[in-house]
Amino acid sequence: MQTKKSNYTSISEMLGKLVKQQIFIPVAALLLLAIFNLIADPGFYKISYGVNSAGSPVLSGYLMTILDYGSELAILAVGMTLVTASSGGQDISVGAAIAIAGSVMLKFICGMNTPVIIAFLAACVVSMFFGAFNGVLVAHFKIQPMVATLILYTAGRSIAAWINNNELPIVSDPKFAYLGGFIPGIPIPTPFFIAAAVVIISLLVLRFTNLGLYTQAVGINESSSRLNGLNPAFIKFITFVILGLCVAVVGLIKVSRLSTINYSVIAKDIEMDAILAVALGGNALGGGKFNLAASIIGAYVIQFLTTTLYKFNVQSDALPAYKAVVVIFLVVISAPVVRDYISSIGKKISHKEVA
Amino acid sequence: MKDKVVLEMKNIHKSFPGVRALQGVDFTLCEGEIHALMGENGAGKSTLIKVLTGVYGKDEGQIFIKGKEEAVSIKSPEEAQKAGISTVYQEITLCPNLTVAENMYIGRGSSVYQNWKKMNGAATKILQSLDIQADATQELASCSLAVQQMVAIARAVDMDCKVLILDEPTSSLDEQEVEKLFKLMRDLKARGVGIIFVTHFLDQVYEVCDKITVLRDGKLVGEYEIADLPRVKLVSKMLGKELHETTGEKKEHLTYEKKSGVVPVIETENLHSNTGIKPFDFNIYPGEVNGFTGLLGSGRSECVRAIFGADSVLGGTVKKNGKVVKISKPMDAMKNGIGYLPEDRKVDGIIGDLSVRENIIIALQVLRGFFRPFTKAEANKFADEYIKLLGIKTASANTPIKSLSGGNQQKCILARWLLTHPDYLILDEPTRGIDIGTKTEIQKLVLKLASEGMGITFISSEIDEMLGTCSRLIVMRDLNVVGELSGEELSQSMIMNTIAGGEK
Numbered sequence: 001m002q003t004k005k006s007n008y009t010s011i012s013e014m015l016g017k018l019v020k021q022q023i024f025i026p027v028a029a030l031l032l033l034a035i036f037n038l039i040a041d042p043g044f045y046k047i048s049y050g051v052n053s054a055g056s057p058v059l060s061g062y063l064m065t066i067l068d069y070g071s072e073l074a075i076l077a078v079g080m081t082l083v084t085a086s087s088g089g090q091d092i093s094v095g096a097a098i099a100i101a102g103s104v105m106l107k108f109i110c111g112m113n114t115p116v117i118i119a120f121l122a123a124c125v126v127s128m129f130f131g132a133f134n135g136v137l138v139a140h141f142k143i144q145p146m147v148a149t150l151i152l153y154t155a156g157r158s159i160a161a162w163i164n165n166n167e168l169p170i171v172s173d174p175k176f177a178y179l180g181g182f183i184p185g186i187p188i189p190t191p192f193f194i195a196a197a198v199v200i201i202s203l204l205v206l207r208f209t210n211l212g213l214y215t216q217a218v219g220i221n222e223s224s225s226r227l228n229g230l231n232p233a234f235i236k237f238i239t240f241v242i243l244g245l246c247v248a249v250v251g252l253i254k255v256s257r258l259s260t261i262n263y264s265v266i267a268k269d270i271e272m273d274a275i276l277a278v279a280l281g282g283n284a285l286g287g288g289k290f291n292l293a294a295s296i297i298g299a300y301v302i303q304f305l306t307t308t309l310y311k312f313n314v315q316s317d318a319l320p321a322y323k324a325v326v327v328i329f330l331v332v333i334s335a336p337v338v339r340d341y342i343s344s345i346g347k348k349i350s351h352k353e354v355a
Numbered sequence: 356m357k358d359k360v361v362l363e364m365k366n367i368h369k370s371f372p373g374v375r376a377l378q379g380v381d382f383t384l385c386e387g388e389i390h391a392l393m394g395e396n397g398a399g400k401s402t403l404i405k406v407l408t409g410v411y412g413k414d415e416g417q418i419f420i421k422g423k424e425e426a427v428s429i430k431s432p433e434e435a436q437k438a439g440i441s442t443v444y445q446e447i448t449l450c451p452n453l454t455v456a457e458n459m460y461i462g463r464g465s466s467v468y469q470n471w472k473k474m475n476g477a478a479t480k481i482l483q484s485l486d487i488q489a490d491a492t493q494e495l496a497s498c499s500l501a502v503q504q505m506v507a508i509a510r511a512v513d514m515d516c517k518v519l520i521l522d523e524p525t526s527s528l529d530e531q532e533v534e535k536l537f538k539l540m541r542d543l544k545a546r547g548v549g550i551i552f553v554t555h556f557l558d559q560v561y562e563v564c565d566k567i568t569v570l571r572d573g574k575l576v577g578e579y580e581i582a583d584l585p586r587v588k589l590v591s592k593m594l595g596k597e598l599h600e601t602t603g604e605k606k607e608h609l610t611y612e613k614k615s616g617v618v619p620v621i622e623t624e625n626l627h628s629n630t631g632i633k634p635f636d637f638n639i640y641p642g643e644v645n646g647f648t649g650l651l652g653s654g655r656s657e658c659v660r661a662i663f664g665a666d667s668v669l670g671g672t673v674k675k676n677g678k679v680v681k682i683s684k685p686m687d688a689m690k691n692g693i694g695y696l697p698e699d700r701k702v703d704g705i706i707g708d709l710s711v712r713e714n715i716i717i718a719l720q721v722l723r724g725f726f727r728p729f730t731k732a733e734a735n736k737f738a739d740e741y742i743k744l745l746g747i748k749t750a751s752a753n754t755p756i757k758s759l760s761g762g763n764q765q766k767c768i769l770a771r772w773l774l775t776h777p778d779y780l781i782l783d784e785p786t787r788g789i790d791i792g793t794k795t796e797i798q799k800l801v802l803k804l805a806s807e808g809m810g811i812t813f814i815s816s817e818i819d820e821m822l823g824t825c826s827r828l829i830v831m832r833d834l835n836v837v838g839e840l841s842g843e844e845l846s847q848s849m850i851m852n853t854i855a856g857g858e859k
Contacts, residue, residue, distance in 0.1 A: 208726070209725055210724075210725050210726075210728045211725075213709075213713060213717070213720065213728070214721075214725070216708070217713075217717060220706045220707055221702075221706045221707060223703050224697075224702070224703050224704055224705065224706050226685060227685050227695065227697055227704075228717050228718045228771075229684075229685050229686035229689045229718065229722065230686075230721055231686075289708050289709075
């Protein structure tokens with residue numbers, strides 16, 4: 001009995017430690033969704049091998065969709081995590097900024113016949129400029145991030161339409177479509193590789209610079225950071241610029257998928273999913289410590305959820321309502337009040353066991 | 356006499372986890388009396404006021420208010436206002452974008468309907484009667500700070516208050532504004548309002564107050580008529596040193612032998628910042644320990660913050676080893692080999708969620724540069740070295756600093772600056788709120804570092820500690836440097852005399 005009990009406590013202790021790990025939250029959510037789909041319909045996991053209209057081999061299935069569209073979110077989650085950590089707020093202008101980035105790319109490719117790479121670099125510069133605009137409002141003028149980015153959220157899509165005189169140019173080069181689709185001979189969606197590259201680069205940046213330490217320090221205690229020689233305003237500013245860069249990359253994928261753009265619907269509400277990915281990753285939306293890997297897993301979980309809902313024939317306009325239920329659940333269980341309550345119950349139970 | 360009393364607090368006790376903030380404090384306020392509430396940090400002034408205004412509940416004790424037989428229980432600030440107790444805080448708590456009249460009447464009266472004309476008329480009448488230079492329909496933000504404060508007082512007076520609490524009302528006012536405020540206070544006094552006046556400025560106490568109640572460490576030291584308590588006695592009561600004790604003290608003081616040809620490691624001329632301190636000259640030599648002393652709010656922290664570039668410097672020069680350097684932000688000071696342990700550990704010192712290791716290396720890391728992060732092994736080596744050197748009690752270097760005790764947090768901050776190997780180290784209240792053992796350790800460390808050639812400025816509220824570490828003291832009063840003591844002059848009575856500004 002004695003040994004059994006100590007075994008039990010060590011297992012519960014291990015579990016307790018596991019639960020405390022930040023990455024536990026998105027992984028648990030992922031497992032929950034995976035098991036749900038396995039029980040509801042194992043066909044969810046079916047992957048078929050076929051040939052697309054361009055004649056190249058492709059893998060298709062729900063998992064591939066998740067990998068494909070989740071990658072867009074993962075890229076945005078990188079930037080959004082940094083913005084959240086340093087400023088304690090979120091950028092809600094991401095979708096509109098993607099429209100601008102896409103529009104700039106089309107202007108360069110179709111209007112000026114430049115190579116894709118030049119168009120992409122131009123979009124990067126413009127997106128970083130708009131990121132800098134948000135950054136100045138937040139860091140220098142100390143405007144609440146959501147309020148500051150509301151400006152671009154409102155104006156962004158009009159600016160995007162204005163860049164191309166409200167025309168919808170179409171890119172004719174079939175190679176351009178590879179970026180948002182498949183590269184001939186490789187059956188895995190290209191956005192996944194782009195996301196992987198972004199993630200690797202950002203992990204390298206975190207490893208070889210002090211970006212992580214500085215953003216967290218500023219997010220946790222701005223006054224103390226300043227007295228340690230940091231410039232909190234500049235660090236917040238930089239994170240918004242980095243998010244701008246992520247926006248340009250997602251803009252590239254988005255435009256490539258259709259070879260054109262629809263200013264009013266492209267990347268609509270994507271900012272909410274990106275913020276949700278950060279939250280689901282267990283990162284405090286009030287800023288401070290962050291875990292980039294958790295955010296990225298969070299992004300794929302969000303897409304997993306969306307795809308699951310689609311599979312069960314939830315209408316696309318009803319989707320947000322279902323997501324909202326999940327969000328409420330997540331936000332409530334991660335609220336400190338609830339966590340304290342749960343841990344107090346846990347303590348009571350273990351007390352009873354001891355008694 | 357008895358019927359003149361408007362407020363009586365008896366045997367008030369209040370504890371917070373780990374702190375007994377008030378222990379059996381009595382306080383009596385009469386009609387038409389301006390009563391100063393004095394005490395240093397942690398004396399219990401603000402706790403007493405918060406108990407009185409219902410912000411905190413009391414653990415024990417009774418509060419009596421004139422006109423009520425029974426002891427009253429005040430559970431919220433609204434109830435305090437209804438009982439006739441109003442508070443005006445240092446920071447204006449009104450709405451700057453509303454008019455003066457709106458600010459005076461906002462949140463009062465329960466009717467939905469508001470007669471604006473009547474309200475403005477009534478407001479004008481009160482403003483006139485109190486001789487406040489403001490128009491009822493003027494936007495509050497367009498008034499000077501002093502007038503805003505007076506409007507807050509007018510609001511309190513109009514709510515039929517018997518007890519008016521002024522919590523540091525003068526700290527952001529200039530001299531003329533202070534005069535106006537005092538005139539208003541005397542007017543109210545003549546009308547029979549009892550005023551509790553909390554301030555750090557000794558001169559002001561002696562200018563307007565009738566009585567002084569002194570608190571120290573949560574206990575009542577005593578209540579005195581202003582005439583019976585000369586300044587130097589007040590200072591000694593606040594600091595907890597009886598004068599007769601200090602006269603017989605031993606003449607053991609530290610001295611610093613200045614070698615010829617040595618230039619000060621740091622020297623300032625006419626330095627002043629936006630915090631209101633008067634321009635000051637200061638210097639410190641390598642291997643010297645000196646200190647700023649004065650009561651709370653006298654400007655000692657503001658001086659060292661100006662040297663470190665923590666506040667915005669408005670003028671003056673700083674010389675490092677004889678050469679003029681420009682320090683406009685903390686990074687400039689750090690590059691010039693200055694370290695600064697701030698007064699408020701929680702707000703300015705620790706970065707709570709980060710680990711002990713990250714908290715220790717951060718200053719050196721920032722100096723080293725964005726693109727040159729320490730490897731994990733290097734960071735661990737530094738952290739382990741200083742955890743061992745200073746005896747920091749922590750489960751591991753990975754533990755978040757906020758879960759450490761106050762003393763150990765402070766040692767981490769100390770480690771942070773020692774790691775940068777500064778030439779000049781500023782320690783602002785390094786021993787506040789930490790246990791005796793750690794206090795002595797820190798004092799010993801300061802002396803050891805100085806013997807190795809570091810210049811150190813040490814600030815403490817406890818004069819004993821200052822005498823035990825500093826060989827020269829710069830004395831401050833009301834944001835001014837008023838004296839410099841060294842050698843034979845370093846005695847408690849001399850320090851208190853200088854703080855008080857001699858017998859007046």
